[in-house]
Amino acid sequence: MNKNWLMFIALxxxxxxxxxxxxxxxxxxxxxxxxxxxxxxxxQMQADMYTSPMFYLSAIVxxxxxxVMAKMAFDAIDGKKVSFDAFKMPVTTYxxxxxxxxxxxxxxxxxxxxxxxx
Numbered sequence: 001m002n003k004n005w006l007m008f009i010a011l012x013x014x015x016x017x018x019x020x021x022x023x024x025x026x027x028x029x030x031x032x033x034x035x036x037x038x039x040x041x042x043x044q045m046q047a048d049m050y051t052s053p054m055f056y057l058s059a060i061v062x063x064x065x066x067x068v069m070a071k072m073a074f075d076a077i078d079g080k081k082v083s084f085d086a087f088k089m090p091v092t093t094y095x096x097x098x099x100x101x102x103x104x105x106x107x108x109x110x111x112x113x114x115x116x117x118x
Contacts, residue, residue: 011069060098067097 071086 011065011072014065063098063101064094066101067094070097 067089068086071089072082075086076082
């Protein structure tokens with residue numbers, strides 16, 4: 001397998017681990033799990049997730065790695081050598097990507113809400 005593909009796979013694995021860190025941990029054993037309290041458990045998971053600083057840290061790490069993977073993909077398309085030099089972008093590039101991701105997420109959320117309005 002090509003070294004560039006191994007780097008790309010390693011980045012995907014790192015991103016997966018970073019996103020799994022923010023997953024809320026709730027004990028779902030047979031004694032407290034039933035269809036009756038499923039909505040309550042869902043609300044508890046959402047509250048735990050959005051109040052956790054790890055959720056926001058994980059989101060920023062995911063956006064960072066997405067930016068690097070996009071740079072690597074564009075380098076590969078352009079025929080350039082793909083390497084870890086993709087991490088050496090100016091801070092403004094990362095901030096622009098972060099801002100764009102937030103705006104796109106906000107617009108997608110609005111679009112999803114508008115889907116339910118007749």
